[in-house]
Amino acid sequence: MTSPLADRLRPVIPQDVVGQQHLLGEGKMLSKIISSKYIPNMIFYGPSGVGKTTVANIIANISDKKLYKLNATNCSVSDVKAIINDTECIDASNGILLYLDEIQNFNKKQQQSLLEVVENGRITLIASTTENPYFYVYNALLSRCTVFEFKPVDEDSIINALKRGVSILEKDYNKSIKVDNDAFLHLSATANGDVRKAINGLELAVLSNAVTDQNEIVVDLKTALEASQKSGFKFDKDGDSHYDILSAFQKSIRGSDPDAAIHYLARLVVGGDLASICRRLMVIASEDIGLAYPTAASIVKSCCDSALQLGFPEARIPLAQAVLLLATAPKSNSVVNAIDSAISDINSIDIGDIPAHLKDGHYEGAKKLGRAESYKYPHAYPNNYVKQQYLPDNLISKTYYKPGNNKNEQSANQFWKKIK
16 A cells, blocks of 8 residues: 555546546547547646546557646646756657646736747647636647546546555455445545545545454445545635636526525635625625616615625625525616617717707706707696607617516506606
């Protein structure tokens, strides 16, 4: 047992990789690439422990290229240049395969150092990253690579990997190892899609019971609970996952799914991101609910104010109230559509001048300029309304506000149709 179980369990052929069937299943693109042995420049994107390094190692083993490995967290441009210089060596006559882990930690200059050799084929690059490459990888380098997204591994696949691990550990300890089904389920569930984390938990659970005179090692749920870490929930206030959660949060409220909305709120609460929650809720109140339930905005503002004054953990309660209110409220996007349409016209067409009768007439000389002379004061007319032109001449036929199909807006719409 000279290396961790996770390393000894690392697959050496694509068929043994757990999960990632969307990439490695029969007929899938990455599977075809590996079979052809023609290796293009690639970027593997996905969370930790899902097989990025494993697949890169498999590709390196089936290629005839000389393999180099670098981690962008602790290497420099000089390290890259040293590898480039090796392309002239005899043992690199078939080319060099560079596996660059955590490429998001390379700055623009460091990434640019790879451009020429990647483009002319002297080096084949396989880079991996846990962050969205479309945000973190220099565009010129990104355009020369194919991006493959690795997904969190499902629990059933993780359990299959754990069972293979049990077989290896039985040989290591020369003992029978019995793992309860509940222990398997717990280890796989708390791994959050990370196979390596689940395997490390299994290894620790077995190790903690290995020193015994019994010929059988039993891993029950209690042991698994002690050996496993807290669920590997990923939250980075400045990272890609943060914006993914906020996006799912708003879309769940917009989609009127209170359960999903509360789930994503819980993620943000666990991440401690109070400011982003409040900001997003106040936007949603006007963007997605709007005039269908106008008082939602003031209620949400009150809940957010309470949350900011309380702080966590109590802040979760008024936040949950706001989320459930918005998720179950009638929906309308007429507000955001109206303002965005008006802004679009301002940015794209000649909007013309403000009508003279609407211009400011409260200064000396205004009448000489024809300002406000023919303005009609609506409150001086029945129902506080009088017909007159408000839009500029160039926009006279424009309709920006279109009432949503909800009781509140339709009622107001019918009222004004009657009045007008």
